[in-house]
Amino acid sequence: MTQTYADFHRRSLTERDSFWAEQAKRIDWQTPPQQVCDASRPPFARWFVGGTTNLCHNAVDRHAATRPEDQALIWVSTEVGQEKIYSFAQLQAEVEAMAAILLAQGVGQGDRVLIYMPMVPEAAFAMLACARIGAIHSVVFGGFASVSLASRIDDAAPKLIVSTDAGSRAGKRIAYKPLLDEAIALSAHKPTGVLMVDRGLVPFERVVGRDLDYATLRRQHDSARVPCAWLESNTPSYTLYTSGTTGTPKGVQRDVGGYAVALATSMDWIFGGKAGETYFSTSDIGWVVGHSYIVYGPLIAGMATLMFEGTPVQPDAAVLWSLVEKYRVTVMFSAPTAVRVLKKHDAALLKRHDLSSLRALFLAGEPLDEPTGRWIAEGLGVPIIDNYWQTETGWPLLTVAHHIAGVEAVPTRFGSPGVPMYGYDVKLLDETSGVELSEPNQKGVLVIEHPLPPGALQTVWGDDARFVNTYWKSVPGRNVYSTFDWGLRDAQGYTFILGRTDDVINVAGHRLGTREIEECISGHPAVAEVAVVGVADQLKGQVALAFAVPRETPASPEAALALEGQIMKRVDEQLGAVARPSRVLFVGILPKTRSGKLLRRALQAVAEGRDPGDLTTLDDPGALLQVKTLLHK
Numbered sequence: 001m002t003q004t005y006a007d008f009h010r011r012s013l014t015e016r017d018s019f020w021a022e023q024a025k026r027i028d029w030q031t032p033p034q035q036v037c038d039a040s041r042p043p044f045a046r047w048f049v050g051g052t053t054n055l056c057h058n059a060v061d062r063h064a065a066t067r068p069e070d071q072a073l074i075w076v077s078t079e080v081g082q083e084k085i086y087s088f089a090q091l092q093a094e095v096e097a098m099a100a101i102l103l104a105q106g107v108g109q110g111d112r113v114l115i116y117m118p119m120v121p122e123a124a125f126a127m128l129a130c131a132r133i134g135a136i137h138s139v140v141f142g143g144f145a146s147v148s149l150a151s152r153i154d155d156a157a158p159k160l161i162v163s164t165d166a167g168s169r170a171g172k173r174i175a176y177k178p179l180l181d182e183a184i185a186l187s188a189h190k191p192t193g194v195l196m197v198d199r200g201l202v203p204f205e206r207v208v209g210r211d212l213d214y215a216t217l218r219r220q221h222d223s224a225r226v227p228c229a230w231l232e233s234n235t236p237s238y239t240l241y242t243s244g245t246t247g248t249p250k251g252v253q254r255d256v257g258g259y260a261v262a263l264a265t266s267m268d269w270i271f272g273g274k275a276g277e278t279y280f281s282t283s284d285i286g287w288v289v290g291h292s293y294i295v296y297g298p299l300i301a302g303m304a305t306l307m308f309e310g311t312p313v314q315p316d317a318a319v320l321w322s323l324v325e326k327y328r329v330t331v332m333f334s335a336p337t338a339v340r341v342l343k344k345h346d347a348a349l350l351k352r353h354d355l356s357s358l359r360a361l362f363l364a365g366e367p368l369d370e371p372t373g374r375w376i377a378e379g380l381g382v383p384i385i386d387n388y389w390q391t392e393t394g395w396p397l398l399t400v401a402h403h404i405a406g407v408e409a410v411p412t413r414f415g416s417p418g419v420p421m422y423g424y425d426v427k428l429l430d431e432t433s434g435v436e437l438s439e440p441n442q443k444g445v446l447v448i449e450h451p452l453p454p455g456a457l458q459t460v461w462g463d464d465a466r467f468v469n470t471y472w473k474s475v476p477g478r479n480v481y482s483t484f485d486w487g488l489r490d491a492q493g494y495t496f497i498l499g500r501t502d503d504v505i506n507v508a509g510h511r512l513g514t515r516e517i518e519e520c521i522s523g524h525p526a527v528a529e530v531a532v533v534g535v536a537d538q539l540k541g542q543v544a545l546a547f548a549v550p551r552e553t554p555a556s557p558e559a560a561l562a563l564e565g566q567i568m569k570r571v572d573e574q575l576g577a578v579a580r581p582s583r584v585l586f587v588g589i590l591p592k593t594r595s596g597k598l599l600r601r602a603l604q605a606v607a608e609g610r611d612p613g614d615l616t617t618l619d620d621p622g623a624l625l626q627v628k629t630l631l632h633k
């Protein structure tokens with residue numbers, strides 16, 4: 001007998017403990033949990049209390065024990081023209097060797113290991129090795145530069161950093177080591193060691209007594225055996241930094257057991273992935289999608305995971321599909337931006353390869369516009385599944401779950417990621433009154449009631465108060481988790497995402513805080529004041545646009561251009577090219593209220609050619625006029 005998804009979802013909340021106790025059976029436990037959920041201390045939630053398990057055991061060892069020769073990690077780099085395949089047994093050997101290296105460097109349970117790496121297999125080995133011994137990894141996206149990296153080093157205080165000489169993007173080598181050395185020079189915390197994976201791409205300086213050579217140590221620990229540490233379910237497994245309203249990034253902290261159960265469940269019910277098949281996510285290990293759906297999720301499900309170093313258009317715009325064909329990919333995950341990039345190329349490329357293995361393409365990270373969704377759906381002939389979530393939630397919050405036995409599938413609808421997933425008690429609230437919006441088509445803040453489901457963040461690393469105050473106190477009178485996204489629910493129950501309520505922007509699926517960019521630009525000696533806003537962009541979804549008030553008006557258009565170039569270079573060098581504004585426009589004054597509050601939303605509206613709304617609080621009406629004139633030049 002089939003039940004409706006709505007009934008199923010309701011049961012996941014009303015019969016929470018039995019629901020999740022059932023899902024917990026999907027993973028191996030050394031000691032079974034004594035309590036499913038301890039929600040007695042809101043907003044904190046502890047899942048599978050008393051149970052001991054290990055992420056690496058569930059991702060690697062248990063499959064290596066039964067299917068040692070099956071493919072586990074497929075690495076393809078179109079940047080360096082290499083491919084490597086690791087079976088589960090080989091992956092386990094690599095992870096054990098890496099774990100032995102970490103242990104030999106004095107890394108123990110609870111110690112942090114920062115991983116600053118491009119898409120290379122050693123990055124996954126390092127993550128899994130940390131999980132194996134109970135060290136906490138913190139992967140920093142390779143596109144971030146020294147200042148971003150330094151603030152993360154200071155917050156995570158890693159004992160060891162794992163890095164490499166260089167990454168490569170679109171054929172261009174990007175040196176990592178100088179950025180890392182500079183970051184360590186800038187940071188107050190100093191790691192005791194830096195484990196260098198030398199790819200032989202760019203020569204680099206070695207710091208004697210600190211830098212270690214991975215290849216040498218790998219040989220020393222070649223057949224090392226390192227057992228998995230059995231960790232209580234609520235032991236932190238990793239932190240991952242993400243942006244918010246303030247300039248300082250937050251370390252989203254996750255547990256072990258809840259995360260493993262949540263991923264195992266999502267791999268089955270949401271993604272429909274099966275052991276022995278191949279999963280391909282085009283994301284990066286520096287982002288949450290890389291953690292959940294390049295490394296841990298597919299492996300926990302016993303699938304081979306395809307790790308790709310390259311761009312979707314090189315050697316040509318069919319490269320992703322050639323990989324689907326070659327490795328018989330069944331489930332694929334990407335971002336709308338990647339599809340918009342492909343859309344600029346011949347649609348016939350979508351048909352050049354045999355895609356008969358592919359069952360669905362999942363897209364997340366930013367809104368999926370309808371034309372893009374339709375284009376790729378028609379081109380590939382498989383379902384396109386939009387899914388909405390956040391670094392904080394760790395797995396999809398809104399989508400359609402098509403693979404739950406005995407439960408009616410919710411049809412997909414272009415423009416909406418779908419409906420609340422099981423385990424999430426999602427509501428839309430009025431931003432100022434905190435009242436729940438129960439009528440369809442009302443715009444409100446999308447929130448989640450306590451307790452968050454398994455797999456979601458436990459807290460902000462080292463700062464419980466920040467976790468409570470940032471996420472749980474933003475809607476007046478309500479102790480609910482705010483996603484900081486605007487949402488709207490239609491009469492059929494589909495939720496539409498309408499953008500962020502805070503100062504976070506989304507550039508090509510990369511989540512960035514405008515405050516961080518502002519802090520970097522205002523450090524330039526020629527800049528008196530700056531405002532950065534995200535404006536709509538056809539290709540990237542949004543781009544950052546900076547409005548700067550120079551200390552002295554540039555003497556000529558050439559001087560203004562030179563200053564713009566300097567500011568962009570500063571952002572590149574300090575934060576990374578991902579954060580670089582598309583333009584820096586110089587203005588005499590920024591639009592502010594009489595009380596001095598910057599009207600970012602008005603700036604954004606004007607930049608997007610929209611009506612800036614109520615301007616009665618504006619101190620100097622000329623400020624926006626100036627912006628308008630500049631934009632139309």
Ligand code: PRX
Pocket residue numbers: 242287288289363364365366367368386387388389390391392417483484485497499500506509510511
């Ligand atoms: O604003 C939402 C947007 O991306 C934010 C989360 O970004 P991040 O922490 O990097 O996690 C990405 C995980 C996929 C959200 O607050 N966002 C994410 N997915 C969607 C989305 N906006 C619209 N539609 C989506 N499917």
